[in-house]
Amino acid sequence: MRRVMFLAALAAALPTIAIAASSSAVPVQGMPQLAFGHPEQGRLLVGQMVWLLLIFAALYFLMANVALPRVGAVIEGRHARIAADLEAAQAAKAEADAAMAAHRAATEAARAEARAAVTNAVQAAQAESDAKAAALAARLNKQIAEAEAQIDAARAAAMGAIRGVATDTAEALVTRLVGRADRPVVEAAVGRILATSGRA
Template sequence: MRRLVLAAALIGAAVPCVALGAPPPGEPVPGMPQLAFGHPVQGRLLISHVVWLLIIFGLLYYVMARYALPQVGSVLEERRRRIEADLEAARAAKDSADRAVAEHEAATARARAEAQAAIAAALQQAQAEAAARTEALNARLDSQIQEAEKRIAAARDAAMGALRQVAAETADALVARLIGRADRKAVERAVERELAARGRA
């Protein structure tokens, strides 16, 4: 390739020197010598210039088409493949990020639902335990109240019995002192009636 480029450059440099090195004989050409088609010497030089121009253009075209343009095309193709690979990697990264965001949102929703369910279960369990403790406490209080009522009733019965006996004995002693004798059964019946009347009042 370097030899072809060097040869084309040498030919391109030599042709103008050859064309300009031989001055035309005779009288000078009016106007531009390059366009003097009718002049015998300048016409031949113009034809040789055109021929060499075509040859050099052909050589340059061959060199460009054979060596330079394929390299440029390969570079462009490599850049295109690299850009497509980068775009594909970017799309894959975006898809991966979208999947990660979706998984994170799903995990957050699951965690929130599990937390709400755990809170509801704990609240329900606490309410059930509180209700059970309240029921047990109420049952224990009812039992204690019933026992206290029984003790109070027994104490009242015992007190009434003692009061009845004391009242009967006192009344019997008073009646015996007043009239000299007393009927114990009649006194007890009178005391019972009086205590019953006071109890109803």
């Protein structure tokens, strides 16, 4: 509202100035800008130049010392704020990235651990079953060996018994037939026969 009033006042002032600027007594020949010889215009032209220097100096002083540093500070402040915000955003992003990486690494580690545990369990079970199988095989082999030894012993005992029986029978037969028998000779003959028949 105040601004509108200000503009209205300015608009009303303009015709007043223009009317005040009614033409001078002596008519101006040619361009008024170059009427240095005119009694009134010439004086005003020089005055215009001097006032221009003063007014422009005032403008420069106000701008250089008061207005522009303040506006510059506002703009600088905004740039600093934007830079700080961007930096904060960058930091937050880096933090989030780090957290994400940590999370990923933790997941990876847990997965590796689980994999290792599974492998270990499988290996342990494998080793245990291998050991059990080996022990069983060893026990069975031992039993087989024992059984074979018993069979061998039994066979040897049986073989020994055949020799005795054969010798006794042969001696009895020879005694009955001949009336007497030479025990060592009979034993030797029986041993020879058994040897040839492959039963010794």
